[in-house]
Amino acid sequence: MEFFQYLGAATRESFTKLGRASYFLIGMLSGISSVLIRPCLLLKQMHSVGVLSFLIITISGLFVGMVLGLQGFYILSRFGAEETLGVMVAASLVRELGPVVAALLFAGRAGSALTAEIGLMKATEQLSGMEMMAIDPIKRIISPRFLAGFLSMPLLAALFSAVGIIGGQIVGCGLLGVDDGAYWSQMNANLDFQKDIINGIIKSVVFGFVTSWIALFEGYDAIPTAEGVSRATTRTVVNSAFSILGLDFILTALMFGDN
Amino acid sequence: MPHNNTQDTLVGLFVAAGIASLFFLALQVSNLSSFTKGETYQITASFENSGGLKVKSPVSAAGVKIGRVSSIVFNPKTYRSVVTMEIDAKYKTLPDDSSVSVYTAGLLGEQYISLGEGASDSYLHNGSEIEFTNSALILEKAITQYLLKSADEKKDSDDKKNSPKK
Incomplete structure (x- = not known):
């Protein structure tokens, strides 16, 4: 019986949390118009969310591309199809690894920072202080951060893929002796703009939306103590990773499932 | 809020790099450039x-x-x-x-x-x-055709070999 009581309570808790999150989302989205009037708020957040994630994204992208080059060459050379290395590297980066790994890194690098920042603001009663001054903290604090995350994510994912493709070329053509022209021309002939690039961008837009939402909501919903903030930060990373990977499966099934 | 020039520049560079990589993906990686919808x-x-x-x-x-x-x-x-x-x-x-x-x-x-x-x-x-x-x-x-053909040829030659004995 105790187990069922626990299960019921957990279900109720998760529903109320989902309700709070949706309510928070509506407030956050309606605050976007006031962000656009004051773009310097957005710019500051773009700096802390996007620019400071730039380095980790490009370096990870480079290494992921180089590893793909090595592994792809190892498998493809068995079939005498080294020339298609470019297709393999580019397709796996643009379709999957670019959006997914960039979003996971983004959740770890920027999402956790957002949660900790908002949670600490709540713990030190800065948010209540703003409310006392008749400033809506959702409009002033949350919406600019959300918009910054939402806009930065596709750019970071595109950077990740582009740098990864160049990394694959460095290893494949420079180290392993795949023909440079074949690398690019095969890639060019076999990747489709609509099907591969646009779908990859759609994925990264969805991931940017979800990770920013989770990070900001967890911070805003944190128990205002040191322990509560630390738990909220952990939850941000864990929940973001789950939702990114789960959504990736659903999106892939929708986009590429029909052939 | 005062404008911070360094920050503006950094964000500008970031956005430019992101958009440039999108263009790189569109033009260099996919076939958008050869997809000119001419007559x-x-x-x-x-x-x-x-x-x-x-x-x-x-x-x-x-x-x-x-x-x-x-x-x-x-x-x-x-x-x-x-x-x-x-x-x-x-x-x-x-x-x-x-x-x-x-x-x-x-x-x-x-x-x-x-x-x-x-x-x-x-x-x-x-x-x-x-x-x-x-x-x-x-x-x-x-x-299949090649195999059948070679099988036929073999049969023919076998027949020729065997026929004098009969």
Whole structure:
């Protein structure tokens, strides 16, 4: 019986949390118009969310591309199809690894920072202080951060893929002796703009939306103590990773499932 | 809030890098640059077997790409596959007795249509149909034929060897 009581309570808790999150989302989205009037708020957040994630994204992208080059060459050379290395590297980066790994890194690098920042603001009663001054903290604090995350994510994912493709070329053509022209021309002939690039961008837009939402909501919903903030930060990373990977499966099934 | 110039510059650089990589992906990686939707005209050809040909497969003449396959449908009356091709309007002086063949690029490569030269004075135009078609080479069929042929030859030679004894 105790187990069922626990299960019921957990279900109720998760529903109320989902309700709070949706309510928070509506407030956050309606605050976007006031962000656009004051773009310097957005710019500051773009700096802390996007620019400071730039380095980790490009370096990870480079290494992921180089590893793909090595592994792809190892498998493809068995079939005498080294020339298609470019297709393999580019397709796996643009379709999957670019959006997914960039979003996971983004959740770890920027999402956790957002949660900790908002949670600490709540713990030190800065948010209540703003409310006392008749400033809506959702409009002033949350919406600019959300918009910054939402806009930065596709750019970071595109950077990740582009740098990864160049990394694959460095290893494949420079180290392993795949023909440079074949690398690019095969890639060019076999990747489709609509099907591969646009779908990859759609994925990264969805991931940017979800990770920013989770990070900001967890911070805003944190128990205002040191322990509560630390738990909220952990939850941000864990929940973001789950939702990114789960959504990736659903999106892939929708986009590429029909052939 | 005071504007911070360094911050503006950094964000600007970040956005520029992101957009530049999007363009890189669109132009260098995918086929957007060769996807120029210029003037085209359509021609059709019916094949006994179009093999692994796909929509968007290239149509080439003398190794140069001059168009794309736009649709492949099966005609249940003639039991043939009808392939519609979109040819770049630049190439409007193709003789109407040209032949088309389905070839494979490399051993494992994609299949494409190759246009062989004709000698007629009248040219292909929108809606015209090519009469001379060569079907795709089906590897299994070719191997089977070869095996059967060699088996027959062996049988013949065996018969010849055996016949004097009888």
